[in-house]
Amino acid sequence: MATLQLxxxxxxxxxxxxxxxxxxxxxxxxxxxxxxxxxxxxSTLMRIIAGLESATDGDIVIDGQRxxxxxxxxxxxxxxxxxxxxxxxxxxxxxxxxSMRLAGVPKEERxxxxxxxxxxxxxxxxxxxxxxxxxxxxxxxxxxxxxxxxNPSIFLFDEPLSNLDAxxxxxMRIELARLHDKLNATMIYVTHDQIEAMTMADKIVVLHDGxxxxxxxxxxxxxxxxxxxxxxxxxxxxxxxxxxxxxSVSPEGVHVRLPGGGECTVPADGQTLEQHATLxxxxxxxxxxxxxxxxxxxxxxxxxxxxxxxxxxxRMGELLVTLMADGDVGYRAHETVRFSFxxxxxxxxxxxxxxxxxxxxxxxxxxTRQDNRTPGAAEAPV
Amino acid sequence: MTKTRASGRTVGGLRTLSLQAPAVTLLLLWMIIPLGxxxxxxxxxxNLLMPxxxxxxxxxxxxxxxxxxxxxxxxxxTLLLVGWVLAITVVGGTLLAVLFQQDFAGRGIARVLAIxxxxxxxxxSALVWxxxxxxxxxxxxxxxxxxxxxxxxxxxxxxxxxxxxxxxxWQWLPFALLILLTAMQSLDEDQVEAxxxxxxxxxxxxFFITLPHLKRAISVVIMIEMIxxxxxxxxxxxxTSGGPGLATTNLAYLIYxxxxxxxxxxxxxxxxxIAIILxxxxxxxxxxxxxxxxxx
Amino acid sequence: xxxxxxxxxxxxxxxTSASAGRGSAGMKTxxxxxxxxxxxxxxxxxxLWMVLTGFKTEAAAIADPSFIxxxxxxxxxxxxxxxxxxxxxxxxxxxxxGSTFLALLIAIPSAYSMAFLPTRRxxxxxxxxxxxxxxxPVGVLVPIYLxxxxxxxxxxxxxxxxxxxxxxxxxxxxxxxTFFKDMPKDxxxxxxxxxxxxxxxxxxxxxxxxxxxxxxxxxxxxILSWNEAFWSLNLTSSKAAPLTAYIASFSSPEGLFWAKLSxxxxxxxxxxxxxGWMTQKQMVRGLTFGAVK
Numbered sequence: 002m003a004t005l006q007l008x009x010x011x012x013x014x015x016x017x018x019x020x021x022x023x024x025x026x027x028x029x030x031x032x033x034x035x036x037x038x039x040x041x042x043x044s045t046l047m048r049i050i051a052g053l054e055s056a057t058d059g060d061i062v063i064d065g066q067r068x069x070x071x072x073x074x075x076x077x078x079x080x081x082x083x084x085x086x087x088x089x090x091x092x093x094x095x096x097x098x099x100s101m102r103l104a105g106v107p108k109e110e111r112x113x114x115x116x117x118x119x120x121x122x123x124x125x126x127x128x129x130x131x132x133x134x135x136x137x138x139x140x141x142x143x144x145x146x147x148x149x150x151x152n153p154s155i156f157l158f159d160e161p162l163s164n165l166d167a168x169x170x171x172x173m174r175i176e177l178a179r180l181h182d183k184l185n186a187t188m189i190y191v192t193h194d195q196i197e198a199m200t201m202a203d204k205i206v207v208l209h210d211g212x213x214x215x216x217x218x219x220x221x222x223x224x225x226x227x228x229x230x231x232x233x234x235x236x237x238x239x240x241x242x243x244x245x246x247x248x249s250v251s252p253e254g255v256h257v258r259l260p261g262g263g264e265c266t267v268p269a270d271g272q273t274l275e276q277h278a279t280l281x282x283x284x285x286x287x288x289x290x291x292x293x294x295x296x297x298x299x300x301x302x303x304x305x306x307x308x309x310x311x312x313x314x315x316r317m318g319e320l321l322v323t324l325m326a327d328g329d330v331g332y333r334a335h336e337t338v339r340f341s342f343x344x345x346x347x348x349x350x351x352x353x354x355x356x357x358x359x360x361x362x363x364x365x366x367x368x369t370r371q372d373n374r375t376p377g378a379a380e381a382p383v
Numbered sequence: 384m385t386k387t388r389a390s391g392r393t394v395g396g397l398r399t400l401s402l403q404a405p406a407v408t409l410l411l412l413w414m415i416i417p418l419g420x421x422x423x424x425x426x427x428x429x430n431l432l433m434p435x436x437x438x439x440x441x442x443x444x445x446x447x448x449x450x451x452x453x454x455x456x457x458x459x460x461t462l463l464l465v466g467w468v469l470a471i472t473v474v475g476g477t478l479l480a481v482l483f484q485q486d487f488a489g490r491g492i493a494r495v496l497a498i499x500x501x502x503x504x505x506x507x508s509a510l511v512w513x514x515x516x517x518x519x520x521x522x523x524x525x526x527x528x529x530x531x532x533x534x535x536x537x538x539x540x541x542x543x544x545x546x547x548x549x550x551x552x553w554q555w556l557p558f559a560l561l562i563l564l565t566a567m568q569s570l571d572e573d574q575v576e577a578x579x580x581x582x583x584x585x586x587x588x589x590f591f592i593t594l595p596h597l598k599r600a601i602s603v604v605i606m607i608e609m610i611x612x613x614x615x616x617x618x619x620x621x622x623t624s625g626g627p628g629l630a631t632t633n634l635a636y637l638i639y640x641x642x643x644x645x646x647x648x649x650x651x652x653x654x655x656x657i658a659i660i661l662x663x664x665x666x667x668x669x670x671x672x673x674x675x676x677x678x679x
Numbered sequence: 680x681x682x683x684x685x686x687x688x689x690x691x692x693x694x695t696s697a698s699a700g701r702g703s704a705g706m707k708t709x710x711x712x713x714x715x716x717x718x719x720x721x722x723x724x725x726x727l728w729m730v731l732t733g734f735k736t737e738a739a740a741i742a743d744p745s746f747i748x749x750x751x752x753x754x755x756x757x758x759x760x761x762x763x764x765x766x767x768x769x770x771x772x773x774x775x776x777g778s779t780f781l782a783l784l785i786a787i788p789s790a791y792s793m794a795f796l797p798t799r800r801x802x803x804x805x806x807x808x809x810x811x812x813x814x815x816p817v818g819v820l821v822p823i824y825l826x827x828x829x830x831x832x833x834x835x836x837x838x839x840x841x842x843x844x845x846x847x848x849x850x851x852x853x854x855x856x857t858f859f860k861d862m863p864k865d866x867x868x869x870x871x872x873x874x875x876x877x878x879x880x881x882x883x884x885x886x887x888x889x890x891x892x893x894x895x896x897x898x899x900x901x902i903l904s905w906n907e908a909f910w911s912l913n914l915t916s917s918k919a920a921p922l923t924a925y926i927a928s929f930s931s932p933e934g935l936f937w938a939k940l941s942x943x944x945x946x947x948x949x950x951x952x953x954x955g956w957m958t959q960k961q962m963v964r965g966l967t968f969g970a971v972k
Binding site (some may be wrong): 398399402403405406407409410413416418420421424428437472479482483485486487488489490492493494495496497498499500501502503504505506507508510511512513514515516521523524526553556557558561562565566599600603604607613614616617620621622634635638639642643648651652654655656658659661662663665666669670673674 | 697710711712714715716718719720722723724725726728729732740741742743744785786789790791792793796798801802806807808810811812813814815816817818819820821822823824825826844845848849852865902905906908909912913922923924926927928929930935937940941944948949951952954955956959960963966967968971
């Protein structure tokens with residue numbers, strides 16, 4: 002049982018402000034992922050939660066108790082480091098049992114607990130090895146084991162998969178998700194990889210320049226990004242952005258002129274817009290469809306055929322638009338294509354980069370990872 | 384205990400201070416007290432043989448020293464010694480580093496043998512060279528010369544400063560080799576191979592790739608050697624005692640003579656101040672360079 | 680032979696050119712091997728010669744150079760019997776290890792705080808420490824000599840230990856600092872997450888993990904103290920004289936016994952030579968203040 006509240010956390014190193022007032026609630030047993038580009042402050046935020054770094058201002062509250070002055074070992078947390086930070090001179094068993102050794106736990110009890118954790122992670126045959134004799138994936142598991150042994154209320158993961166190769170990363174992702182189910186613990190996970198965030202999180206916290214850009218479920222962030230930054234950061238390949246002219250605002254939505262002269266009405270709330278405001282329209286590559294009668298057109302510059310899918314990079318003046326199409330499309334490079342999109346798939350951003358509120362709610366936007374496992378949850382209205 | 388640890392970074396200043404205090408205090412005392420005394424003495428009449436004479440001397444000690452031809456001779460010898468040894472060790476060390484970077488049978492052992500003289504205490508190397516190597520009748524060099532039908536050289540009478548320079552260079556060549564060899568190992572092999580693809584021969588690679596790569600290490604070698612070579616003492620003490628005449632008296636040896644042979648504390652201290660100033664001119668450059676290095 | 684004659688000219692040419700290529704590469708390796716070994720042996724020769732001379736009789740030592748002689752230990756025995764070599768060796772050991780122990784004791788906390796609790800002043804402190812090393816010993820010979828005379832430290836091991844500790848302290852701090860810096864910070868933080876106090880951090884994690892670095896730092900300090908000759912010649916005369924000063928006593932003209940000089944020298948440098956060989960790689964760091972790694 003553990004909840005975490007962050008109230009107005011700020012962190013300054015000298016004159017540079019790394020975190021500019023972070024507020025966040027983490028619920029019990031939630032899997033929360035901090036994601037953002039490097040330098041956004043996500044690791045610093047995690048280190049402040051861990052107690053390895055002190056906040057310049059603000060409160061860290063765990064289970065209703067203010068923890069700012071409590072040492073890292075006494076916050077009931079365990080952390081898995083990016084480099085694993087295994088003690089190279091100790092065996093796997095020594096590594097996993099070190100915290101208990103420091104706490105003066107008797108040897109027998111220590112061994113029992115280590116064995117228990119080792120069983121969960123299939124580390125039993127490796128207990129007498131030193132970290133040097135382990136593979137990357139095994140080291141990763143030992144680092145997780147060291148955390149499990151402490152029976153923490155909150156697990157902290159600092160980019161734990163970034164040192165693994167691609168195949169192992171996918172495997173560990175699944176293993177971590179499974180571990181979360183099994184341990185029913187609260188987990189906080191830092192990554193720069195939005196795929197990890199999308200696949201594992203109940204709740205994603207998008208950080209940028211020391212500010213929380215958006216908090217929400219993966220599907221909410223994908224379908225209803227709060228601003229241009231989140232829209233561009235979540236989803237791969239990146240969302241395409243077009244400059245559009247505002248024509249009119251109606252209860253049905255916002256009527257805009259697309260590059261190339263076409264027009265469309267995006268179902269978004271434009272009440273607050275001024276006349277002739279400059280807007281940006283964003284559409285994800287997977288939502289652009291090849292369409293003989295489409296309003297948009299351009300020349301294919303590069304074609305990447307992946308078999309099942311084809312990525313088209315289409316030149317539209319200054320813009321290079323990415324378009325995901327079926328694997329069987331017959332186009333070639335330098336051909337001109339026309340394409341379009343469903344208006345409800347489009348996102349509008351004002352000149353400050355804020356998204357206009359969508360008038361339609363995507364049916365999956367309220368879905369969390371938990372719901373993927375609970376039958377019927379998807380139908381539940383949010 | 385655990386409570387304060389969370390804020391370790393904020394009280395870190397205090398903790399840092401207490402952990403560093405012993406080292407900093409001792410070094411501070413070690414630097415300030417003798418330095419202060421040297422400067423103080425250099426302005427005093429102070430001769431251990433003439434207890435009656437004392438008091439403020441103004442710049443008289445410096446005047447005496449600076450008008451003493453022995454000082455200029457000693458300065459000249461100091462510079463000659465430093466210059467020659469530097470030239471030999473840096474050029475030789477670079478070439479040897481290139482040689483020992485090549486792969487050949489028993490390279491490891493050969494390297495170790497070549498580096499060895501650096502670990503020999505200065506009194507031993509000076510005496511071994513003076514007697515067994517350079518002795519005019521029984522030394523190995525004399526025997527070699529005789530075997531080739533050449534006249535034997537009486538090293539310490541005919542070429543006293545050169546002889547000292549040879550001994551000191553023998554000790555410091557391995558130092559240059561050791562440092563440059565280490566620096567050489569960090570040279571990116573890909574860079575060499577790229578140069579070879581571009582048509583560079585071994586000599587071009589040496590001048591355009593290896594030497595630029597070694598530039599920093601070479602300057603470090605030069606500066607560190609300079610600081611040690613400016614005050615060469617033991618090698619002179621056990622071989623020539625500064626002679627014949629003043630032929631091998633360097634600044635360090637001159638100060639030693641004034642202080643512990645003539646017991647003229649004032650003049651010796653003035654000499655000390657001059658030595659410190661000389662060393663500091665070099666030191667400033669070295670410290671700057673290390674500081675730059677600390678940043679990356 | 681018939682096979683050879685049946686070769687087409689083209690084949691013959693290609694096979695000879697290939698073998699010629701191999702031959703020139705082989706020549707180059709041979710040349711480098713010969714050159715490398717010649718240079719190494721020439722540089723090492725004085726040491727080799729000294730070791731050999733130590734096993735000669737005094738008569739053989741000053742005779743025409745020769746590698747062939749019947750080895751004898753008489754010089755080694757004479758060195759101990761007549762001048763009490765062991766006493767000087769003991770002084771060297773006490774002074775070198777005593778000063779190293781002290782320097783490590785003082786330097787470890789300092790280097791720890793510089794590496795793991797850096798403040799804005801850390802860099803400046805490090806550079807300042809380095810700069811104390813630049814002070815030429817002759818510059819401070821006079822006051823040190825007078826202070827030592829007045830407090831009775833002249834010709835004592837304690838006096839030398841103090842001097843050598845201070846002399847090596849900047850290098851020891853620097854070297855330890857670079858080794859500590861190389862240790863991943865994550866591991867210490869993991870220890871803190873696991874509940875280690877600062878002292879536990881140091882004893883369970885830092886010291887075991889940096890032991891090789893600390894050892895080579897200590898060895899460098901031992902080597903530098905062992906070979907130091909300026910202070911030992913000026914501050915000791917007989918009682919506390921270490922080997923550097925003892926060997927210097929062979930410089931007097933009447934003391935010119937080459938075999939005995941060689942025997943004593945061989946004993947004096949052998950341990951340090953071996954330590955030096957062992958630590959040459961890590962020493963570069965200390966000798967260049969981390970500027971060359």
